[in-house]
Structures are given as structure tokens and as C-alpha cells.
Amino acid sequence: MATQITADEVRIDVGEPAPMNAYLARPSGPGAHPAVLVCSELWGLTDQVRDIARQVAELGFVAIAPNLYHRSGPETASGFAESDANRTRAFDLLGRLTRDDVEADLRACVAHAREHADATEKTGVLGFSLGGHIAFFAATRLDLAAAAIYYPGWLPVAGTALSRPEPLLDDTPAIASRDVRTLMFFAELDHVIDAAQRDQISAALESAGVRHEEIVYPGARHAFFFPGREPYDASAAEDSWTRVRTLFATELAQ
Numbered sequence: 001m002a003t004q005i006t007a008d009e010v011r012i013d014v015g016e017p018a019p020m021n022a023y024l025a026r027p028s029g030p031g032a033h034p035a036v037l038v039c040s041e042l043w044g045l046t047d048q049v050r051d052i053a054r055q056v057a058e059l060g061f062v063a064i065a066p067n068l069y070h071r072s073g074p075e076t077a078s079g080f081a082e083s084d085a086n087r088t089r090a091f092d093l094l095g096r097l098t099r100d101d102v103e104a105d106l107r108a109c110v111a112h113a114r115e116h117a118d119a120t121e122k123t124g125v126l127g128f129s130l131g132g133h134i135a136f137f138a139a140t141r142l143d144l145a146a147a148a149i150y151y152p153g154w155l156p157v158a159g160t161a162l163s164r165p166e167p168l169l170d171d172t173p174a175i176a177s178r179d180v181r182t183l184m185f186f187a188e189l190d191h192v193i194d195a196a197q198r199d200q201i202s203a204a205l206e207s208a209g210v211r212h213e214e215i216v217y218p219g220a221r222h223a224f225f226f227p228g229r230e231p232y233d234a235s236a237a238e239d240s241w242t243r244v245r246t247l248f249a250t251e252l253a254q
Helices: 047-058 084-094 099-116 130-141 168-178 195-208 234-251
Strands: 005-012 020-027 033-039 062-066 119-128 146-150 181-187 212-217
Touching: 005 047, 005 099, 020 047, 020 099, 033 047, 033 099, 033 130, 047 062, 047 119, 062 099, 099 119, 099 130, 119 130, 119 234, 130 146, 130 168, 146 234, 168 195, 181 195, 181 234, 195 212, 212 234
Parallel strands: 033 062, 033 119, 119 146, 146 181, 181 212
Antiparallel strands: 005 020, 020 062
């Protein structure tokens, strides 16, 4: 039986004129639980991301999903439907993200979870696509125990998202120094992350000595995790989620 949970929209002061909105889900009732940051795709804090936060909470964690686009205005609060126009808009928004702002937002989320949702010191991160990119970044900056990273774009290539001014992959040694157990999921037929990029990522993790595992799903495509969408791959989604559950149960419960 799944853990009973509560879930709420929250607002977090990050020192800007307007607070950051986020979605927080946690097991019902008293008791402390480890925290998990849930990082969104390009489309922002959508209902699908909120659903993932609830699923994480059902596993026994305090899940918090921030709207990292919040500095661009209140219209970003609920994310964007998938469309060509919204893709253009979202790329404009991610181009405004900075490493310092994103780090501040993620740290504020962890602090909020600890102060208001009884989260413990143990913290993990989970992210998809752009959110995987953000999760990788979080593992280089925050004191995390575990990172579950789905098909993260733009890690070895400078110029997009937080791979500015240099590729985010260059910071891989920081993950090793923080001893973040890292699980990475890739799709064989990903149009964003090709085999050459996967090899670069693998080499960087190995060279830095990161405790990690990489899984490549044959025949799967980018965004394979979410049901109801054309690239959905049930086998890859189910297997990867089983591995996420094991990672968090092992690393966050210690």
C-alpha cells in the first residue's frame, strides 16, 4: 500500500521581489523524512512534474519541485503545454537561468523542506531532461546523498542552460568530492543526447571517480518516462523507476 501523503503549493522567499513558487508533497502524519528535489523538464512546473513529486512522497520522502523560471514572471507558475510556440518561450526562459540563481533556489527549497516539512539532513535529487541537467548541477553544488538523472541535455556542450560559460560536465569532479551516488538513464535513440555525448559523460564520471551507474535503454527515445506522451516506453520507465526507488531507499535511509 502506498504511503498516504499531503501536497501543497508553497511560496519560498529567495530574496527577490516575489517569492518562488514550488510544489511540496510529503507523507501524512508526524515524523521526519529525507528530502528529494524534483527538477522539471523544459516545460517547467507542470502537472506531470507535480505528479512525480507525489509519487516520490508515496515512497516516504519529502518531495519539493521548484519553479526555476519564477524570476521571469508569474505566468511561469504552472509550466507550459507542449507546443512549438511554448518551446521557443521555454528556451528563452532557460537562457535566463544562471548558476548562482539556480543554486540559491535549490538551497532555499531544501531549507524550506527542513523548516516546514520536517525533512531530515539526507537529501537527494531527481530530474528529467532539462531537470536532469539541473540535477547534475545540483550534485556539483549541494550536499546530496543521491542523484537520479534522466536523459540530461547539454552536459558536454557549452552554450545552453547552465553549460555557460563552460560545459557543466567540466564540474564532474565536484560530484565525486561530495560523494553523491549518481544514477543516469539514457535512451538509445535520443535525438538530444547521442552516443558520442553519452561516451563523454561516461568518461568524465569514470575519470572523476564518481560512484555511479549508467543505463541505456535500447530502442527508447528522449522523454521516454512520461505516460500519455508519444515517446513513452513503459518498459524503460518501469525499470528506471524501480532503480530510482532502490537508489533513494539505499542512500537516503542511511
